[in-house]
Amino acid sequence: MTLEHIQKFAKSLTGKACIDKARLILNMTLDNLVGSGRISAFPYDKVKYPRYEGKGSKAKQPLTKEEIGLLLGYYKGHRLEHFIHLLFCTGMRIGEALALTWDDITINGDNSIMVDVSKSWGLTDCGMGTKDTKNLNSVRTSYIPPTPILANLLQSAKDNAKCKYIAKCKYIAPNKANTAPIDSNNFRKRNLQDVAKKLGIEKNVTTHTARHSYISQCIAQHVPPALVANQVGHVDISMINKVYAKNVTDTAEAFRNFSIV
Secondary structure, X not given: OOHHHHHHHHHOOOOHHHHHHHXXXXXXXXHHHHHOOOOOOOOHHHOOOOOOOOOOOOOOOOOOHHHHHHHHHHOOOOOOHHHHHHHHHHOOOHHHHHHOEHXXXXXXOOOOEEEEEOOEEEEEOOEEEEEOOOOHHHOEEEEEOOOHXXXXXXHHHHHHHOOOOOOOOOEOOEOOOOOOEOOHXXXXXXXXXXXXXXXXXXXXXXXXXXXXXXXXXXXXXXXXXXXXXXXXXXXXXXXXXXXXXXXXXXXXXXXXOOOOO
């Protein structure tokens, strides 16, 4: 077995799920073979896998304030109501949100909230687990202005997590077994997308839609782009201006008071 053999196999893979699973299984298998002494040290970290570019899609559409209100209203009383509110109030990447533990959340006396983002949840070489954030700029503390509804939801969820009648779970969005965070794919497909259809929201609603919606609302409400970039973990404002700002106002409204002479 040589690096060339493994590289040839890796190049033949197609599809994101196939690439990710093959990488995980192959690394675990090779690690086991090395650990058992059946093969010598293998440089599998040098194997280059194809980058999945996707099938192409339309630009993501953020939700309006009315649509966000409909969605949040539907989840009133749901066990993950606090988590869904948090996604729309911070614009966090889903991996960052799933990795949050109760130690990362601070509720201040004025009902403002500080969220320490320092890790992400996703596929690692050893299976699903915590890993580094996307980049150094992603390590941050996000500020949520005084929001009594979310503060109360978070405090209630935290108190319930300490209930003596169920297994304790440090994650703020635990699965039903309280052993790890929820599965993001199931959450997107079986919750957000289905609920959006029931509510008559025709947009493709995913966890990333919450991020787009948050950033677009920040820009629409005149929060300086540099501060928005800090809040959501962008390196600079270029992505904010390029991707999100164009979703804020339609063309006619933007040029309503425009004049050359």
